[in-house]
Amino acid sequence: MSKSNCSDCTCRLANEVGQLKAIVNAQSRTLAKLVRQMKEGCKKDEEAKESTLCGLNPCLKCLQPDILYHLGLNTETTDFPKVFGDVRFVCMGGTPGRMENFAYYVMQEIGLKINAATKLRNISEAGQRFSLFKVGPVLCASHGMGCPSISILLHELIKMMYHAKCKDPVFIRIGTSGGIGVEPGTVIISSEAIDGRLNPAHEILVHGASVQHASQLDESLADEIKMCHDPCKDSYEAVIGRTLCAHDFYEGQSRLDGAFCEYTPEMKKTYLETLQSQQVKNIEMESLAFAALTSRANIRGAVVCVAILNRLNGDQIKTPHDVLSKWEKRPQELVARYIRKVLYHNDDDDESEQPEDEAEAGAGGAGDTQKAPAEEAE
Numbered sequence: 001m002s003k004s005n006c007s008d009c010t011c012r013l014a015n016e017v018g019q020l021k022a023i024v025n026a027q028s029r030t031l032a033k034l035v036r037q038m039k040e041g042c043k044k045d046e047e048a049k050e051s052t053l054c055g056l057n058p059c060l061k062c063l064q065p066d067i068l069y070h071l072g073l074n075t076e077t078t079d080f081p082k083v084f085g086d087v088r089f090v091c092m093g094g095t096p097g098r099m100e101n102f103a104y105y106v107m108q109e110i111g112l113k114i115n116a117a118t119k120l121r122n123i124s125e126a127g128q129r130f131s132l133f134k135v136g137p138v139l140c141a142s143h144g145m146g147c148p149s150i151s152i153l154l155h156e157l158i159k160m161m162y163h164a165k166c167k168d169p170v171f172i173r174i175g176t177s178g179g180i181g182v183e184p185g186t187v188i189i190s191s192e193a194i195d196g197r198l199n200p201a202h203e204i205l206v207h208g209a210s211v212q213h214a215s216q217l218d219e220s221l222a223d224e225i226k227m228c229h230d231p232c233k234d235s236y237e238a239v240i241g242r243t244l245c246a247h248d249f250y251e252g253q254s255r256l257d258g259a260f261c262e263y264t265p266e267m268k269k270t271y272l273e274t275l276q277s278q279q280v281k282n283i284e285m286e287s288l289a290f291a292a293l294t295s296r297a298n299i300r301g302a303v304v305c306v307a308i309l310n311r312l313n314g315d316q317i318k319t320p321h322d323v324l325s326k327w328e329k330r331p332q333e334l335v336a337r338y339i340r341k342v343l344y345h346n347d348d349d350d351e352s353e354q355p356e357d358e359a360e361a362g363a364g365g366a367g368d369t370q371k372a373p374a375e376e377a378e
């Protein structure tokens, strides 16, 4: 065996030992908690459990059933507290493929396993709009492009959290974006979302009148995710900055390569330089609705996007697909590390533990997996 193979192998083993240690520690904590509960006379957590979400539509409790149309789920046919009650992280990104890959990746990172002959099931397949995967306490959803699409998903996911009585779920968008004055491949964690006029508000029309909702993001969550970046080991930078949310990819982002363009290159240059002078680090298309809807519900939210180009240098995305797909994994890496840290390394937190069912039986709990077709099992 060559020296480098040997050190790779040692590194892998050390990694696996670290993961096993985290799982064993988490299981010890779970065991200690169960023993404590037995001593206290089996007080059940569930009895006191209510969702921690605030400011929701008071009519929700009267909807029997509540039909989450675009997710293809309803409260009559699905036992939300049973299937989704353990959700602590809701991660979302534009495409179904990214979110399926992320689900498998996070499963590995948090030490869960499924049988080799099974695969994760798209729970919202019946809705035929979004994809939704559940890996223990992590939900992974695709949101499509733009604020209207992500806001439909968010309304339904927030209602899901409410019906499932989830406690303090954290929502994170993992995406791509156009950077402003940053090296392509840099990860930007948004401090706040702003619109094209640099207003920190998501504007919607209700009964024909403009309603604005503040689009602040959780600063401490952004810091916690940033701390998961290791400047010595990671070959890319991670920065915190303002994110401009546009309502389209071309004119809304001052591109010169759309089917229509009624401004000059000089006007584009001036606009992008103004953004740069206002600490805007990137442009994408969902952060306004994401920030507004999560903060209205009292949900901690973060937006973590890789910059796939520097808009000060051009408009077209010329980077090869294999490089883009490596970059696309960077926000996923940071977010998976964050989730892992919250679940297993938060020693001050009595509740940090390996999810009980899945630690023993793999991530194949109710609604999580299905048998793979024969050819995929091979």
Ligand SMILES: O=P(O)(O)O[C@H]1O[C@H](CO)[C@@H](O)[C@H]1O
Residues within 6 Å of the ligand: 093, 094, 095, 144, 145, 146, 174, 175, 176, 177, 249, 284, 285, 286
């Ligand atoms: O890469 P995702 O997360 O899909 O998001 C970005 O990419 C899309 C445009 O190409 C927009 O939806 C923008 O927000």
Ligand SMILES: O=c1cc[nH]c(=O)[nH]1
Residues within 6 Å of the ligand: 176, 177, 178, 179, 249, 253, 283, 284, 285, 308
């Ligand atoms: O320039 C870009 C790149 C990705 N997504 C966007 O919205 N804009």
